[in-house]
Structure formats: C-alpha cells, structure tokens
Amino acid sequence: MADVPLATVRRFLFTLHRWIGISLAALLIPISLSGALLVWHDQIDTILNPQRYAVTGAQSLPTSSYLESAARALGDDVAPASIRFPENAEPLIVSARGRDAAGRPRLINVYLDPPTARVLDIVDFRSTFFGFLHRLHENLTVPEYSGRAVVGWAGVGMAVLGLSGIWLWWPRGSEFLQGLRWARSPLFTFNLHNLLGFWISIPLAVVSLTGIYLAFPQTARDAMSSIAAMNPQTQRLARQVAKKPELTPDRAIDIALKAEPKAKPSILFVPTQERGEHAGDWRVQMHKGTGDEVSVLIDDRSGQARLLAPQAGDRAASWIRWIHEGSRGGLLWSIVVFLTGLFPAVLALTGTMMWLRKRSARKALSESLGTAQRLNPAE
Numbered sequence: 001m002a003d004v005p006l007a008t009v010r011r012f013l014f015t016l017h018r019w020i021g022i023s024l025a026a027l028l029i030p031i032s033l034s035g036a037l038l039v040w041h042d043q044i045d046t047i048l049n050p051q052r053y054a055v056t057g058a059q060s061l062p063t064s065s066y067l068e069s070a071a072r073a074l075g076d077d078v079a080p081a082s083i084r085f086p087e088n089a090e091p092l093i094v095s096a097r098g099r100d101a102a103g104r105p106r107l108i109n110v111y112l113d114p115p116t117a118r119v120l121d122i123v124d125f126r127s128t129f130f131g132f133l134h135r136l137h138e139n140l141t142v143p144e145y146s147g148r149a150v151v152g153w154a155g156v157g158m159a160v161l162g163l164s165g166i167w168l169w170w171p172r173g174s175e176f177l178q179g180l181r182w183a184r185s186p187l188f189t190f191n192l193h194n195l196l197g198f199w200i201s202i203p204l205a206v207v208s209l210t211g212i213y214l215a216f217p218q219t220a221r222d223a224m225s226s227i228a229a230m231n232p233q234t235q236r237l238a239r240q241v242a243k244k245p246e247l248t249p250d251r252a253i254d255i256a257l258k259a260e261p262k263a264k265p266s267i268l269f270v271p272t273q274e275r276g277e278h279a280g281d282w283r284v285q286m287h288k289g290t291g292d293e294v295s296v297l298i299d300d301r302s303g304q305a306r307l308l309a310p311q312a313g314d315r316a317a318s319w320i321r322w323i324h325e326g327s328r329g330g331l332l333w334s335i336v337v338f339l340t341g342l343f344p345a346v347l348a349l350t351g352t353m354m355w356l357r358k359r360s361a362r363k364a365l366s367e368s369l370g371t372a373q374r375l376n377p378a379e
Contacts, residue, residue, distance in 0.1 A: 010168070017164045018355060020157045025348040027140075027154045034137040035207075036341025039326045039334055041130055048129070049121065055091050057115035063249040063268060069117040070094035070110040078108060079241040082269045083249075087287075091120055096241075107131075138215075152215025155208045158344065162205035169198045189357075193350035200343045207340045210324035213317075221317070228313035231295075242271045242279035245300045249282075256284035256296040259305040263288045271300050293318065 021028075037044065046053050063083065070080045078098035086092060091111040098106045104126075111120040125131040132141070139147030171179035179198070182191050213220040224230060247255075253265055263286035271279040282298040292315070295308040310318070322328035326337030 013164045013167050017161060017168060018351070020161055021348060021351045022355060024154055024157045025352065027150070028158055029345045029348055031137060031140075031151060031154055032158070032341040032344040034133045034341075035211075036338050038130070038133055038137060039338045039341070045130060052111040052121040052123070053091060054120060055089055055113050055115075057113075058089065059085065059092065059114040061115070061117055063253050065117045066092050066094060066112050067249055067270075069112060069119060070096070073110055073119045073122055074108065078106075079243065080110075080270060081241050081272075082267055084267050085265055086114065087266075148215055152212050155211040155215060159205050159208035159212070161344075161347075162201045162208060165197045165201045169194060169201070187354075187357075189350040189353045193347055193354065196343050196350075197347055200340060200347075203336050204340045204344070207324055207337055210320045213320050214324060224313045224317055228316055229311040230313035230317070231308045231311055240272060240274070242273045242300070245271050245279040245282070247282060247298065247300050247303060251303070252282040252284060252298050255298050255303055255305050256286060259296050259307050260286055260288075260294055263294055266293070 066083055067080045070083075074080065074096055078096040080094045080096050082095045084093040084095070092114055094110040094112060096108045096110070098108065100106050107125040109123045109125050111123070112118065113120055126135070135141045135143075138151065140150060141147065169179060170176075171184075180195075182195060184194055185191055221230070221233075249268060249270070253268065256265060257263075265284050266287045267285040269283040269285070271282050273279045279300040282300060284296045284298065286294050286296060288294060292310050294310060297306045297308065298304070299306075319328070323333075324337075326334040
C-alpha cells in the first residue's frame with residue numbers, strides 16, 4: 001500500500017481538530033473552567049467563607065469529642081459518618097450523608113475548631129458553589145443521565161485536540177524555534193490560538209487522559225488491576241451508620257496507631273450496618289511521611305486490625321488522581337493544571353472565530369465568482 005502523503009494526514013487532522021473543537025465546545029468550556037477553579041478550592045473557600053477556617057489552635061481533644069459535638073449540631077436526622085483530621089492549622093471536618101425531602105443525596109460537613117470542638121460552620125456541600133462545581137466537573141450535574149460517562153468521552157475529545165494540535169502547530173519546512181514566534185500570521189486570533197495551543201497541548205493531554213481514567217472508575221480499575229496489583233475495594237454498601245458500635249472512635253484510632261505507628265490518621269470512617277446485622281469495620285486512612293496512604297480496617301467486635309498497605313496499582317491510581325487535581329507536585333503543577341482548565345475556553349473562542357472568518361471569506365469568494373459569471377456569461 002502506498003504511503004499516505006503528509007499533506008493528506010494534515011488535512012485529516014485539521015478537519016478532526018476543527019469539528020471536535022466546534023461540536024464539543026459547549027461541553028468542554030464548562031468542564032475545563034470548573035476544573036480550573038477546583039484547583040484552588042481551599043484557597044478560594046477560605047476567602048469566601050472565613051468563618052469556617054477561624055481556628056484557634058491545633059488538635060488537642062479526643063476524637064470522640066469532635067464526633068459528639070458534630071452529632072449535637074446535626075440533630076437526629078443524620079449521623080456523623082467520617083472525620084477528616086487536618087495536617088496544618090485547619091478545621092476538622094465531620095461529614096454526614098443523608099437525603100433531602102426529594103430523596104436526593106446530601107453531604108453535610110461540620111467544621112470544628114481543633115482545640116475546642118466548637119462548631120464553626122455547617123454546610124450542605126451539594127448546595128454550595130464548590131459543590132456545584134464538583135458536580136458540574138464530574139457528571140454535568142446529571143448523574144442519572146450518564147453524566148459521568150459524557151464527561152469521560154468529552155475528555156477523549158480534549159485529549160485528541162491536544163495531541164492533534166501539536167501536529168498542526170508544527171511548522172512546515174521550518175525550524176522548530178521559528179514555530180515559537182508570535183507573528184506566524186497577520187491575524188491576532190491565529191497567533192494566540194497557535195501559541196497557547198502549543199504550550200498547553202502536552203499538559204492538556206495528560207490532564208485529559210487522567211480525567212478519562214477517573215470518569216470510568218470501574219473500567220479503569222479493572223484495567224489497572226490487570227497490569228498491577230491492587231488492594232480489594234472496601235465495601236460500604238450499607239447506608240445506615242452504626243448507632244451503637246462496640247468500639248469507641250478513640251479506641252479505633254489507638255488500634256490504628258499501634259498497627260501503623262509511623263503514620264498519622266487523616267480520615268476515620270465510622271462503621272455502617274444493615275438492619276439486624278453487626279456493625280462493620282472501622283476504617284482509618286493514614287498518611288505516611290513517604291507520601292503513601294495506608295488503610296487500617298478494624299473489626300468492631302474483636303478489635304483486630306488489618307493493614308492494607310498500598311500496592312503498585314493503588315499508588316498509580318492515587319498519582320493519576322493527584323495529577324488530574326493538581327494536588328501534588330507543588331505550586332508549579334497546580335498552576336499548569338489551572339491553565340489546562342483556563343486555556344481551552346480561549347482556544348475554543350479563537351478557534352470558532354477563525355472558523356467563522358474562513359467560512360465568511362469562502363462565502364464571499366463564492367458570491368464574487370457567481371457575480372462574475374452573471375456579468376460575463378460563457379458564450
């Protein structure tokens with residue numbers, strides 16, 4: 001079979017790049033912009049809601065004191081399901097899950113002052129600005145209509161745009177460095193689209209590919225576990241938090257620390273139970289100085305601990321999430337991930353303007369040729 005000319009490949013990629021960008025712009029812009037804002041979730045939330053972060057010191061009370069304070073604030077409708085311990089001078093966050101009057105799931109966060117267990121704020125996360133952004137970014141706020149899968153396929157389109165953009169940017173018959181200059185065209189929109197697209201193309205492809213992994217969690221986990229060992233998923237199918245577990249939260253933390261003395265608790269999950277059954281396991285997620293996250297499962301009846309050290313696949317899955325969120329790699333990577341959310345909106349706008357300008361020019365040329373034929377008919 002004869003080799004396909006590079007010009008043909010370029011025309012194909014240009015057509016693919018153009019129509020993916022135009023057809024998916026309405027999806028890609030809100031997904032990418034919401035992702036850009038989520039990179040700075042903590043920083044922006046601290047500015048918008050300073051009362052939640054008005055802590056007076058470090059953690060000094062037993063875990064049970066925080067859960068009891070949160071339970072009093074929540075009332076009888078919902079029970080605390082987990083508590084997140086801060087790494088720095090930040091509030092402890094107790095989370096509870098329930099349903100509203102319409103049956104929709106609720107995630108209620110209680111912010112507590114570490115040295116006093118005083119309630120700083122109570123937030124129904126789904127109703128907050130960032131709760132909306134999370135739902136928009138993860139499932140377009142329509143999980144019941146396969147919103148998560150739609151976001152995943154939009155990520156496929158974004159990755160194709162990033163990778164095809166590199167080929168289209170590459171200067172034909174010119175040196176690489178000449179392609180980095182601004183004035184490759186007299187048009188501002190072309191130069192802006194060309195230069196921004198080049199610098200963001202590889203990070204955009206990376207963030208998009210990691211997003212695809214997160215959008216199809218079960219399929220991605222099956223694929224990952226086929227090439228690297230992973231711990232079994234901890235099942236929390238019961239929706240009812242255990243009301244009277246055998247162990248206390250303080251005892252569960254003590255057992256976890258004895259099982260993994262070199263780690264620090266980051267999240268404690270209260271056991272759940274089905275009606276008539278015994279409470280399940282307490283789960284303590286712990287952070288090691290090496291950066292690894294380990295889980296300790298504690299049987300509520302016997303107090304026996306099982307350590308789930310991260311396997312190679314677990315570490316890879318964690319890094320995929322961290323890369324996508326920009327939560328690891330320092331300030332530089334956070335800025336890069338932020339730009340991968342900001343630039344697609346600019347690229348969609350400039351790309352659409354370029355397409356409309358070209359379409360208008362083609363229409364004007366066609367009308368001009370038609371006028372010329374009417375004035376000078378063939379004999």
